[in-house]
Amino acid sequence: AQSVTQPDIHITVSEGASLELRCNYSYGATPYLFWYVQSPGQGLQLLLKYFSGDTLVQGIKGFEAEFKRSQSSFNLRKPSVHWSDAAEYFCAVAPYSSASKIIFGSGTRLSIRP
Amino acid sequence: EAQVTQNPRYLITVTGKKLTVTCSQNMNHEYMSWYRQDPGLGLRQIYYSMNVEVTDKGDVPEGYKVSRKEKRNFPLILESPSPNQTSLYFCATQTGGGGNQPQHFGDGTRLSIL
Numbered sequence: 569a570q571s572v573t574q575p576d577i578h579i580t581v582s583e584g585a586s587l588e589l590r591c592n593y594s595y596g597a598t599p600y601l602f603w604y605v606q607s608p609g610q611g612l613q614l615l616l617k618y619f620s621g622d623t624l625v626q627g628i629k630g631f632e633a634e635f636k637r638s639q640s641s642f643n644l645r646k647p648s649v650h651w652s653d654a655a656e657y658f659c660a661v662a663p664y665s666s667a668s669k670i671i672f673g674s675g676t677r678l679s680i681r682p
Numbered sequence: 683e684a685q686v687t688q689n690p691r692y693l694i695t696v697t698g699k700k701l702t703v704t705c706s707q708n709m710n711h712e713y714m715s716w717y718r719q720d721p722g723l724g725l726r727q728i729y730y731s732m733n734v735e736v737t738d739k740g741d742v743p744e745g746y747k748v749s750r751k752e753k754r755n756f757p758l759i760l761e762s763p764s765p766n767q768t769s770l771y772f773c774a775t776q777t778g779g780g781g782n783q784p785q786h787f788g789d790g791t792r793l794s795i796l
């Protein structure tokens with residue numbers, strides 16, 4: 569069955585420290601991959617997406633993600649977090665054929681330690 | 683400004699009292715969908731619509747109805763709400779219907795069914 573796993577429910581990092589959020593997927597073929605961020609009281613906002621080509625993709629707010637086909641992973645990274653990065657982060661996968669088949673992970677809540 | 687507008691943002695109501703959550707978009711997007719977000723479960727799709735008068739069930743459609751009479755509007759209807767429908771609901775839109783496009787989310791509607 570197709571699935572998306574975000575193994576970390578909650579992560580706390582110090583401001584200025586580096587960050588990596590994990591995402592693993594199970595899919596029949598290489599899907600389209602997304603990371604979204606949800607700030608408190610708001611909807612999800614697209615951070616970045618991967619379709620093909622360079623496996624390291626850059627997104628907004630200084631985030632990047634690396635697609636590793638051999639590990640079925642699409643981990644999100646940021647070299648130095650800011651207090652404003654505290655939010656919930658969702659990984660999502662979708663086939664080319666239809667947006668209706670999109671699957672979201674269960675989310676990782678990020679807290680920032682001053 | 684591109685917007686997905688949901689109303690109401692918050693609602694507390696009682697079991698069995700019909701309610702409608704509206705969703706309106708100004709981006710002329712073909713695809714619209716409804717999700718519910720529950721702790722530890724991520725976002726689960728309730729219904730989606732590929733275009734006017736074209737709707738279909740998502741993963742958790744029981745207890746919900748939708749309609750798409752106009753391109754910009756996609757209301758979610760709970761004919762007889764029950765406590766297990768207490769959740770945070772999001773409307774999302776995207777251009778086209780393929781999985782390669784990012785989705786644009788409303789700010790959410792928090793429903794409490796007593």
